[in-house]
Amino acid sequence: MTRTAEYLDEVERCSARNYKPLPIVLERGEAAWVWDVEGKKYLDCLSAYSALNQGHRHPAIVRAAKEQLDRLTLTSRAFHNDRMGPFLHQLCELAGFAKALPMNTGAEAVETAMKAVRKWGYRVKGVPEGKAEIIGCENNFHGRTISIISWSTEPQYRDGFGPLTPGFTLVPYGDAAALERAITPNTVAFIVEPIQGEGGVIVPPAGYLKRAREICTRHGILFVADEIQTGLGRTGKMFACEWEGVRPDAMILGKALSGGLYPVSAFLADEAVMGVFTPGDHGSTFGGNPLGAAIGCAALRVLVEEKLADRALELGGWFLAELRKIGSPHVADVRGLGFLIGVEIRKASGAARPYCEALMERGILAKETHDQVVRFAPPLVIAKADLEWALPRIAEVLAMSFEPAMAAP
Numbered sequence: 001m002t003r004t005a006e007y008l009d010e011v012e013r014c015s016a017r018n019y020k021p022l023p024i025v026l027e028r029g030e031a032a033w034v035w036d037v038e039g040k041k042y043l044d045c046l047s048a049y050s051a052l053n054q055g056h057r058h059p060a061i062v063r064a065a066k067e068q069l070d071r072l073t074l075t076s077r078a079f080h081n082d083r084m085g086p087f088l089h090q091l092c093e094l095a096g097f098a099k100a101l102p103m104n105t106g107a108e109a110v111e112t113a114m115k116a117v118r119k120w121g122y123r124v125k126g127v128p129e130g131k132a133e134i135i136g137c138e139n140n141f142h143g144r145t146i147s148i149i150s151w152s153t154e155p156q157y158r159d160g161f162g163p164l165t166p167g168f169t170l171v172p173y174g175d176a177a178a179l180e181r182a183i184t185p186n187t188v189a190f191i192v193e194p195i196q197g198e199g200g201v202i203v204p205p206a207g208y209l210k211r212a213r214e215i216c217t218r219h220g221i222l223f224v225a226d227e228i229q230t231g232l233g234r235t236g237k238m239f240a241c242e243w244e245g246v247r248p249d250a251m252i253l254g255k256a257l258s259g260g261l262y263p264v265s266a267f268l269a270d271e272a273v274m275g276v277f278t279p280g281d282h283g284s285t286f287g288g289n290p291l292g293a294a295i296g297c298a299a300l301r302v303l304v305e306e307k308l309a310d311r312a313l314e315l316g317g318w319f320l321a322e323l324r325k326i327g328s329p330h331v332a333d334v335r336g337l338g339f340l341i342g343v344e345i346r347k348a349s350g351a352a353r354p355y356c357e358a359l360m361e362r363g364i365l366a367k368e369t370h371d372q373v374v375r376f377a378p379p380l381v382i383a384k385a386d387l388e389w390a391l392p393r394i395a396e397v398l399a400m401s402f403e404p405a406m407a408a409p
């Protein structure tokens with residue numbers, strides 16, 4: 001039995017089956033590359049869903065983490081620590097908000113946003129108690145808690161997990177007129193991904209975010225951007241909303257906020273919204289802990305100092321153009337922005353999964369999202385030479401034919 005087989009067997013015996021990973025066991029990573037337990041090397045084109053924008057084990061972030069491990073790791077918010085303030089200060093300056101509330105996972109920061117906009121609705125807008133409505137988009141992904149899946153349109157995310165949380169309205173993504181029609185006197189916020197990542201790398205029509213922003217302003221509701229996947233350089237701007245010159249009323253960040261070392265997330269807003277929280281309203285034992293804060297400071301510094309958004313713009317744009325040139329009969333669409341790229345496989349050519357498996361066999365790690373789409377989202381520190389190495393291999397795989405598993409007779 002190989003080490004890989006032994007490990008897969010152990011996981012099959014001991015772990016819940018809530019994932020279906022590719023059959024590869026990784027043990028080491030450096031920048032854009034990872035190594036499995038058999039010693040084989042792979043180019044990471046997933047980056048843990050954009051949590052590794054700075055690459056695996058970025059030396060400056062690892063150094064900051066090690067230094068902090070030798071000083072103080074956790075205080076809880078019952079006491080202050082000397083790292084949280086500087087981290088939030090740096091984050092607010094970068095993102096252009098007055099205040100930030102630190103959490104750990106992305107889903108927690110989304111929950112924080114949902115609580116903030118509801119309370120803002122009651123205390124500032126004057127919505128009758130218990131009536132607040134949040135508008136979201138069909139095909140969204142914002143996380144996995146019960147309240148978040150309550151406004152998902154993916155049946156599998158919801159099936160078997162009810163009763164669900166009320167107070168959500170869904171509109172088609174990319175349709176600003178539908179957003180405007182859905183607004184009622186009790187609407188408090190519109191929460192949106194600037195590009196739908198898990199939904200299949202869906203880029204909305206040009207002008208959508210700008211129009212949505214104007215509609216929210218005109219109707220007195222909050223525009224909240226979930227930039228957990230699109231933010232922090234991924235699309236070629238520090239934040240994807242910048243593509244349309246849009247400033248949201250609040251923003252949700254996670255993933256690359258720690259450069260992949262540790263769960264660090266945040267909800268950002270100005271005092272008009274953040275001011276609704278009073279002591280005891282909300283919290284987290286680990287949120288704002290000094291280890292996460294020290295890591296977050298270093299992770300943000302790397303993004304800025306290494307101009308990773310510019311890298312995503314230039315290299316990602318070039319890579320997207322090269323992928324478009326491949327022109328396989330199995331590819332329905334190649335789309336994206338910066339280094340958030342989706343290659344959609346034609347339904348008639350089967351699912352994206354076998355393409356990901358074939359890429360893996362050739363040393364490239366990518367993961368399908370929503371059955372038909374292969375996502376390419378490498379660490380932003382990736383070298384052009386690595387992409388040049390990958391492109392002919394990707395072309396070879398995209399030319400391959402996989403029979404649909406259940407072909408109609």
Ligand SMILES: *Cc1c(COP(=O)(O)O)cnc(C)c1O
Nearest residue numbers: 105106107141142143226228229
């Ligand atoms: C990944 C993601 C989340 C959830 O983050 P977790 O850390 O997995 O809880 C929320 N929103 C978007 C847009 C994401 O991509």
